[in-house]
Amino acid sequence: MTEGVLPEEAGPAAEPAAGARRPRRADAAPAAGGPRPRRSDATRAAILRAARDRFATDGYDRATIRAIAADAQIDPSMVIRYYGSKEELFATAAEFDLRLPDLSDVPADRLGVVLVSYFFTRWEGDSSLPALLRTACTNPSGAERVREIFADQLGTAVARVVADPAQAPRRAGLVASQLLGVALTRYVLRLPPMVDIPPADLIDWLSPTIQRYLRAPAGTA
Amino acid sequence: MTEGVLPEEAGPAAEPAAGARRPRRADAAPAAGGPRPRRSDATRAAILRAARDRFATDGYDRATIRAIAADAQIDPSMVIRYYGSKEELFATAAEFDLRLPDLSDVPADRLGVVLVSYFFTRWEGDSSLPALLRTACTNPSGAERVREIFADQLGTAVARVVADPAQAPRRAGLVASQLLGVALTRYVLRLPPMVDIPPADLIDWLSPTIQRYLRAPAGTA
DNA sequence: AGCGGAAGTCAACAAGCGTTGGCATATCGT
DNA sequence: ACGATATGCCAACGCTTGTTGACTTCCGCT
Incomplete structure (x- = not known):
């Protein structure tokens, strides 16, 4: 049901939340030039998509991490690994842009x-x-x-x-x-x-x- | 915060939900003439008041029976005893009347x-x-x-x-x-x-x- | 080839939930 | 005064939740 909506939908994938314990690699890669795409980007995107769907239909409390993980066909622990916590996952999933058009040249x-x-x-x-x-x-x-x-x-x-x-x-x-x-x-x-x-x-x-x-x-x- | 709102606020207290296991006494009291007020009516009202408050501020999922019971200063099991289940309690608490005025004689x-x-x-x-x-x-x-x-x-x-x-x-x-x-x-x-x-x-x-x-x-x- | 680390799986934890039954107390009809 | 019944508390159940850590598998690099 949820379609391409967010800015980073199929892009270089959302950055993990600040608190998420992530494999340390930042200093090994060149600082500039943009982060090289990781192998897990597809999974990250799948989680985010499933999370938006679940949050949309069920609301925050009824949308369980287990259900989101099942939709994304991965283990619940991956959700935590990539997004830190349910609260941070929601913060990432709920980030969106109304993308209002420029109204200044409308009569x-x-x-x-x-x-x-x-x-x-x-x-x-x-x-x-x-x-x-x-x-x-x-x-x-x-x-x-x-x-x-x-x-x-x-x-x-x-x-x-x-x-x-x-x-x-x-x-x-x-x-x-x-x-x-x-x-x-x-x-x-x-x-x-x-x-x-x-x-x-x-x-x-x-x-x-x-x-x-x-x-x-x-x-x- | 929640004030006198519902029709039966301080009245003869809401009827318990259909499924609630209630002490059997119905046949001992005269069928007509209205049910004599019970001693537990104050508790029932306190539960309902606390339930409305909690449902109001927290929403259905976050409003726990335990919290409602604590607000009403009684045991969580009483909530179930009097209202059958959380779902039925909510149904009773969410029952309300907009009490719209009669608009037919408004210009x-x-x-x-x-x-x-x-x-x-x-x-x-x-x-x-x-x-x-x-x-x-x-x-x-x-x-x-x-x-x-x-x-x-x-x-x-x-x-x-x-x-x-x-x-x-x-x-x-x-x-x-x-x-x-x-x-x-x-x-x-x-x-x-x-x-x-x-x-x-x-x-x-x-x-x-x-x-x-x-x-x-x-x-x- | 072989090593390092990322990706993913599995089982389990502590906590909180709604709900239940048993047991003590208070109240009332007789 | 006595038994019945309503009222209330306590402890526990079965379950689900978010979250964690250990373990295995896979890929990329030198």
């Missing part, structure tokens, strides 16, 4: 529809945001992660398109409340009416809301 | 502000909705409970005030997406901008959104 009156359309092309068929949401609801570091993502990524994107910079965080928060609300009801809770609405209709309904949160004059009631 | 152009204002007076200082949300994110029966609540309670309330009955579920879903989105970002994830906005400002921002979801003509973009 001001089309910001809503562009942002909403983008979020749907990003979310439909990609389970990583629901995954993060699911775990953020019960796991403190998951919640912290969501706060970071929306402060850093959505916050800065919104800051570039609002009229009054001082209003940016508030407007970004409102946008997040509606967009995460849709993600929650459609992908996590699966409220039937929200699941049934075609994306195109949803875009029509939501765009004016986001447009208003972004661009409406400050005192609008 | 059509004020539905948004009335509904939003009501939800804030209901949620601020009441942790039971965040509790439900937190558990619904990872627990299947929690999610089912939210679906029921919003289909039955919000769904029917909305159905009475929309123009075209066929559009009612969709409009209710949109309303839920925004209101639950606020609950999620403000109370569960605690995104700083959403936490900081005073309720009055939030009402000003959200009311037009809800108003539009409820009353805007069908094809509005």
Whole structure:
């Protein structure tokens, strides 16, 4: 279900967490020029993929290391060896980029529809945001992660398109409340009416809301 | 933190779950006239209160029966004795009533502000909705409970005030997406901008959104 | 070829979980 | 006052969890 989502999906594989006891080799390899790919990269990637899937469908607590390892068809101990602990594995798995488009050359009156359309092309068929949401609801570091993502990524994107910079965080928060609300009801809770609405209709309904949160004059009631 | 919220808060105490092995006494008491209060009602209520608190802050998995029992200052086995199992305890604890006001005599152009204002007076200082949300994110029966609540309670309330009955579920879903989105970002994830906005400002921002979801003509973009 | 280290397997640990049954105490009907 | 019954505590069960260490297998290098 989880598809290519993360920056390093099939890349040179994620770095192991800081605390992980790793075979010492760092000084033997040339410092510059990038780390030579290791033989275990495929396994690392498989673990990460399985972890995202499990965290997505089960949440942090119910997603067991044993289940993740079984999905990746390796031993549970390998998960610890490569990622240090369950908490660090989650931190790595939950790392993601909204990859918001550059909104600065979008006409001001089309910001809503562009942002909403983008979020749907990003979310439909990609389970990583629901995954993060699911775990953020019960796991403190998951919640912290969501706060970071929306402060850093959505916050800065919104800051570039609002009229009054001082209003940016508030407007970004409102946008997040509606967009995460849709993600929650459609992908996590699966409220039937929200699941049934075609994306195109949803875009029509939501765009004016986001447009208003972004661009409406400050005192609008 | 959790305050008087549930219908039976200090009432004659919740009925134990069906499967719970209860001392057999039913035939000794008069069938009609209501069950005489039992001596253990205080304990039952304490368990339920502690359970709501724990489920609210920790979610289903992290909220352990032992912790709940410790909060209620009784033995873990009592929780099972009175509520049958953890799952049944949760089912009882998560039972709640939105207690939506009657919207049928509200002027059509004020539905948004009335509904939003009501939800804030209901949620601020009441942790039971965040509790439900937190558990619904990872627990299947929690999610089912939210679906029921919003289909039955919000769904029917909305159905009475929309123009075209066929559009009612969709409009209710949109309303839920925004209101639950606020609950999620403000109370569960605690995104700083959403936490900081005073309720009055939030009402000003959200009311037009809800108003539009409820009353805007069908094809509005 | 042979050695070093990485990759992977296996069994086990300590801790925590929900749940159970037995046993002591308190309360109430008679 | 006595027996019945409700109430509560204690200790333990079977199980699952994250995590660890020892052991074997495989690959790459000199």
